[in-house]
């Protein structure tokens with residue numbers, strides 16, 4: 001009985017739950033907070049209703065441009081009439097299903113890869129098959145698909161190809177560069193440091209220019225690599241240098257004891273790296289790695305300067321169409337939403353992977 | 362000494378080492394026989410760790426010779442790999458691999474270095490986990506174990522490689538007092554089975570109980586080397602006496 005009383009007295013402090021309690025605790029806990037809350041509410045009141053009006057209530061969805069100009073809401077007709085060019089650029093109109101299907105395949109395999117239990121050799125082959133399928137869809141030339149040359153690729157598929165291929169090649173390259181930079185062999189270290197500092201010292205835009213102007217100089221006469229490949233190489237070289245520094249940061253967090261224990265077991269250098277060091281190092285730098293992935297994705301919009309029509313460039317081109325002049329707000333909001341969707345998914349994806357990897361320890 | 366006529370497994374002669382200008386090991390001479398248990402003690406910074414780390418090339422010696430099981434340690438990576446396969450090491454900080462389960466920690470060597478099959482490696486690992494009495498922890502991660510359990514797992518990890526020699530660098534110094542005994546018990550039972558061991562430790566009870574020889578180091582030199590009975594009761598050197606006075610109650 002006495003026990004009961006005691007537990008009654010020292011039971012956990014009672015937290016009031018529910019909306020009311022939450023609002024009280026977080027918004028009106030002091031007079032200062034109350035004032036802040038009031039100011040915020042007023043600001044929202046000023047901003048939100050007009051936005052909603054513009055976005056939805058007064059918006060036009062499918063009327064010709066001239067009529068659209070008369071209204072005072074958003075003219076989503078611009079998107080409705082132009083989205084296929086924005087998404088797929090100069091890719092032949094009747095074949096738009098091919099890049100669309102390629103993107104769909106990519107989305108599906110990405111979703112499948114979220115679950116760590118499915119990470120195995122089969123999934124890796126599935127990825128390879130998917131990439132092969134996407135390449136065939138885009139390029140055509142076999143299986144009865146009309147060939148479409150790379151200079152007609154544009155819009156979202158181009159953005160995705162440049163960034164995904166860029167990341168896929170830059171990540172391993174960055175890891176090798178980071179290992180080289182930490183190597184005991186002076187020559188290798190010097191090369192890696194030189195490369196990283198050189199690339200980090202110039203903006204991507206100048207690399208892209210060099211890729212389009214200088215690569216041809218190095219190639220023997222008659223050999224031409226298309227400008228897509230040139231831009232792709234520039235993006236890979238650029239991202240690799242940044243990834244290398246990030247990975248190096250991860251390598252530095254690994255205590256010396258891990259190397260020593262691995263050496264004492266008799267593991268070779270490459271086994272140590274692959275089995276012990278990199279799994280830990282790469283995991284600790286997932287957030288900054290994804291940061292670089294996201295900037296790589298966004299930086300692909302710079303390829304417009306070498307006359308490639310990525311997502312942003314196709315949008316701009318649509319906006320320059322005399323019939324649809326003056327709808328840049330709608331156009332840019334549309335691409336912003338697309339960019340945001342991809343970048344946000346990447347960030348969610350990485351958080352998910354981190355959680356999966358954190359199970360257990 | 363009882364083992365003096367059995368086979369020599371580690372032979373260190375006139376070994377020197379410098380860290381930059383700092384002469385950390387000075388003319389080390391030591392022969393270890395098969396099955397011998399050697400305890401190394403000495404003040405902090407005297408070079409104990411450095412000496413045993415030279416035996417599996419975690420540190421490089423600059424002069425003299427180290428021969429392990431008839432293989433001389435040189436810059437030849439092949440020799441070093443061979444020696445590392447025969448010499449196990451247990452560290453003060455355990456150094457388990459935190460991203461792997463205990464079982465994966467143990468199967469790593471058998472699988473990747475000795476190229477055993479996954480099943481064989483696992484059987485081996487389970488056998489040694491039983492041996493150090495932590496089978497039930499096999500599927501946990503190191504971070505979920507107590508210090509004593511981690512150190513026993515680390516010992517088991519070394520044992521999985523069937524080493525001919527085990528080196529211990531202050532295996533109990535990082536442990537809470539109540540966990541020291543469980544680790545020492547494992548080491549004592551290894552000693553009783555005839556494992557060749559070199560143990561850097563300040564656990565003088567352990568030294569008295571199992572050591573064949575106790576070595577006292579100071580300022581990079583082996584000052585005194587004797588059987589425990591003489592070492593503890595009638596040390597020859599003044600410095601040994603001072604050291605013992607400091608660490609023995």
Ligand SMILES: Nc1ncnc2c1ncn2[C@@H]1O[C@H](COP(=O)(O)OP(=O)(O)OP(=O)(O)O)[C@@H](O)[C@H]1O
Pocket residue numbers: 380383385403404405406407408409410411412
């Ligand atoms: N990598 C290194 N570079 C430079 N000096 C070092 C290095 N490692 C150790 N030393 C120095 O060498 C000396 C011997 O170090 P060692 O770790 O062998 O001593 P120890 O006898 O094991 O001491 P403790 O009981 O503290 O572990 C110390 O003075 C130490 O500062």
Ligand SMILES: [Mg+2]
Pocket residue numbers: 409410411530531
């Ligand atoms: Mg030490």
